[in-house]
Amino acid sequence: MSCHLRGAARIIIVTMLVVSSHGCGKSTSHSQPASVPSSPRIQKIFSNSKVMCFGRYVLRVPAEAELIWGSASVPSEIVDVKGNFDDLKSMVAKDIARLESARKTFELVFNGPGPVPSSWQIRYYEDHIAKKLDLMMFITYVNKDGRVFILRGAAEEKGEVSVVANQEAVRAASIRPRNPEEVPSEPGFCLDHAFIAESTYRSQEMVNVGIFMPSLPDVTFSISSNKDAYADYPKDEFERKKKEELSLLARIRAAQKEQGMAYPQRTVLREGKRSVMHWDGEESLIKRPDGVHDFEWGYIGKPLDVAYPSEIIVNMYSKVEHDQVGAAKVVSVSDDEALAVWDKLLAGLQFRVKVPGAPPGSYPATPAPEAGGAVSQ
Numbered sequence: 001m002s003c004h005l006r007g008a009a010r011i012i013i014v015t016m017l018v019v020s021s022h023g024c025g026k027s028t029s030h031s032q033p034a035s036v037p038s039s040p041r042i043q044k045i046f047s048n049s050k051v052m053c054f055g056r057y058v059l060r061v062p063a064e065a066e067l068i069w070g071s072a073s074v075p076s077e078i079v080d081v082k083g084n085f086d087d088l089k090s091m092v093a094k095d096i097a098r099l100e101s102a103r104k105t106f107e108l109v110f111n112g113p114g115p116v117p118s119s120w121q122i123r124y125y126e127d128h129i130a131k132k133l134d135l136m137m138f139i140t141y142v143n144k145d146g147r148v149f150i151l152r153g154a155a156e157e158k159g160e161v162s163v164v165a166n167q168e169a170v171r172a173a174s175i176r177p178r179n180p181e182e183v184p185s186e187p188g189f190c191l192d193h194a195f196i197a198e199s200t201y202r203s204q205e206m207v208n209v210g211i212f213m214p215s216l217p218d219v220t221f222s223i224s225s226n227k228d229a230y231a232d233y234p235k236d237e238f239e240r241k242k243k244e245e246l247s248l249l250a251r252i253r254a255a256q257k258e259q260g261m262a263y264p265q266r267t268v269l270r271e272g273k274r275s276v277m278h279w280d281g282e283e284s285l286i287k288r289p290d291g292v293h294d295f296e297w298g299y300i301g302k303p304l305d306v307a308y309p310s311e312i313i314v315n316m317y318s319k320v321e322h323d324q325v326g327a328a329k330v331v332s333v334s335d336d337e338a339l340a341v342w343d344k345l346l347a348g349l350q351f352r353v354k355v356p357g358a359p360p361g362s363y364p365a366t367p368a369p370e371a372g373g374a375v376s377q
Contacts, residue, residue, distance in 0.1 A: 036339040053183045053190035055207030060348030069192040070208030079150035088143045103127045115169035118143040134158040145177045201306040204228040218328040221316045229310035231303035248282040248298035277362045291331045293318040293338040307357035
């Protein structure tokens with residue numbers, strides 16, 4: 001039996017009851033074939049599918065699946081709530097009161113109509129030090145079709161105020177409501193109930209989502225993408241860390257070395273190099289003693305490159321209840337069914353439309369590779 005520990009596992013939608021850990025054994029070994037036939041039950045669940053968008057991506061999922069949103073930033077986090085212009089003004093008043101109570105030297109510089117119709121904007125210095133350095137903060141509230149979008153921006157150094165003001169005006173003009181089932185065809189970023197048109201690809205972008213499948217209520221599948229992670233590393237240092245510290249298999253090896261004989265024993269179902277689309281990543285699919293399936297795929301790309309995001313992490317867990325891994329009394333899928341679900345969902349991950357530098361097959365204009373790409377034996 002092979003076993004090992006996953007280092008620094010990331011979970012977006014669920015929280016952990018026990019430490020995520022993997023077993024020992026060669027990181028390129030496989031105790032399951034690269035492609036597992038689906039059971040009749042899994043075939044039925046996936047017989048009808050739909051495409052859902054998040055960030056710059058789409059994911060093909062069973063028709064019954066629900067998309068669960070975590071956070072999304074372009075480049076800062078965007079808050080999206082139901083409301084009209086009166087609700088918007090109430091939000092402004094509450095935010096100003098909160099800011100005033102937080103810092104004695106808070107200074108409100110501007111409180112008035114925003115850069116687009118039915119919008120409002122406040123500009124302020126958090127305290128006297130921020131004022132001295134000209135680090136002005138912006139909050140822009142935009143009301144469109146029964147939704148209120150709250151955008152935040154900040155001058156990070158002296159002399160940037162006019163630049164940030166222009167950025168906020170562009171963002172306010174670019175955002176619009178989106179029905180959750182709509183998949184826009186133009187370049188931009190999908191949010192929970194919104195879409196922001198964007199084709200410069202210069203800003204930081206992060207998105208975290210999960211899916212819930214009623215037919216498999218204890219199974220969660222989540223995706224996290226961070227376009228510019230590690231952008232502050234010098235290039236040579238990043239390339240070294242990418243190979244020695246940041247990759248999934250490197251984190252597993254580091255945990256094995258650190259814990260030695262104390263390393264928890266887990267059954268490895270499949271582990272090794274795995275490409276999803278044009279992203280050459282790594283997967284580690286294990287089963288814990290309590291029956292939990294703990295699957296992870298990780299990719300470390302290139303900072304500032306939208307076609308090869310700095311980091312993409314995909315996780316799947318079984319035996320989840322009340323957002324806690326291991327809390328359910330039973331696991332709803334066998335090992336083969338868990339592998340089949342994993343492969344089918346990974347196969348459905350693509351860019352929503354073409355982005356600069358992305359090869360054919362990475363967006364729906366051309367067929368996607370089968371089973372989420374190649375699995376190296």
